[in-house]
Amino acid sequence: MDLDIVVSRAAGLDVHKKIVTATVITPEMTETRSYGIVTPELLELADWMAASKITHIAVEAAGVYWKPVVNLLESYDFTAVLVITPQHIMALPQRQPDVPRSQWVASLLRSGALNNHLPPRPKRELQEVVRYRTTMAHERDREANRIQKSLEELGTLDKHIIANIFGVSGKRILQAMAHGETDPKKLATLAGPELKVPREILIPALNELVEVHRHIMLSVPLQHVAFLDLQIETLDQEIAQRLQIF
Template identity: 40%
Template sequence: MFVYSHCCGLDVHKKTVVACIITPEEKEIRTFSTMTDDLISMVDWIKDKGCTYVAMESTGSFWKPIYNLLELEDIQALVVNNAKHMKNVPGRRTDVKDTEWIAGLLRHGLLQGSYIPYRDQRELRELIRYRRSLIEERAREINRIQKVLEGANIKLSSVTSDTLGKSGRAMIEAMIAGEEDPKILSELAQRRLKNKKEDLQRALKGLIGSHQKLVLKTQLRHIDFLSDEIKDWTKRLKSECSLLTKTWSCWTPFPVWGGARLNKF
């Protein structure tokens, strides 16, 4: 007994999509490119054949454009990213084409799809992931600054845990500007670091060259740029979330942002 009478299986690759439609009357296989025009033609073909359910096997993010187009046409799509799950279904033979196998499994209701969030959730997650990538890139740049300082035997990180705090930043900028006297540099300490001036003087006694100053100057500019971008993205995401709050109030759990719920910025 068939669970779905009209269904389609898709084997999605980077450049091509192999599609197999199975209906009570026929079985048809076609190959399409992954260019937008061809994908639209494929979705139109699926719709014309009366298919209301589609299953696709894909790796990476190649499935996303197809899923978005199917979603616009109200065609239910099942994404099977776990190839192991499909291979474990009894009866598969090596000479059976993947796309026919996918369509056949879907027809009998034997596929388990991956969880795909709603469109607005997917879009917001992409924005959140990009913001997180900016934060991670800034952290990497800070680590690079640490390495440059260590290369010049500047042991600032041994005295303060926040190398780029107000005090650390001021000292680094002063070194870039040409100041080399550890005593003068230590006078730039603020708050609790004022009590560690002796340690700072020892830590700031290094050999920083002109090439290291140039690298540090560029790194600080890059960090400032990333910090500004992160602030802009935070504002943008807050705005996006405020528009979706009413919709999301009925969803649990809320999507997370770096471990914190999105409704708690």
């Protein structure tokens, strides 16, 4: 079917795991080429489209294979790089069987039938950091649950202290222990008011925790939690910094 032309110089990309097929459509020509998903070939692809004076590019997104392609194209001076979902394509008039998929995507782009489903790159990068932070937090929670269960099985520590060992005060104490501090009195100074444990109970409990910490099956997980806390803190700072541009 004939489509009205809104964009005169457009390209459509059909991206797979190891190959990307691209079609450029301009008033002078329609041409299709294929490239590998490696940086030198992707640079050739981008250079070819730039030399063809392409202004708008539509990339059909399947899986995660489109990401390196789009990231590279965004570094060029194209007017727009759109990412289109297969569901969006399927909702549009279907292509002729003998027409390459990349050519059909380019034709739809020229007609103005495609909408971008890709957030701006800064937002995408922020989303990746947030997802990674969530993964780290889940790992920390799993490790913390294992440690709390082990401490409960020992039966020597006050249950209130065990319940709060990964709270604000507990995190400070565990990080100090992970850095080698073993003096219960010094560790007790790191406890905040939310712990609500008298000093005469807290210091012996921390002494017991120091002894427990020397047990390899608890010392390694405790150090792991302290490490994860620091990593999460670093990611929180990164997220806060990235949010400033929005």
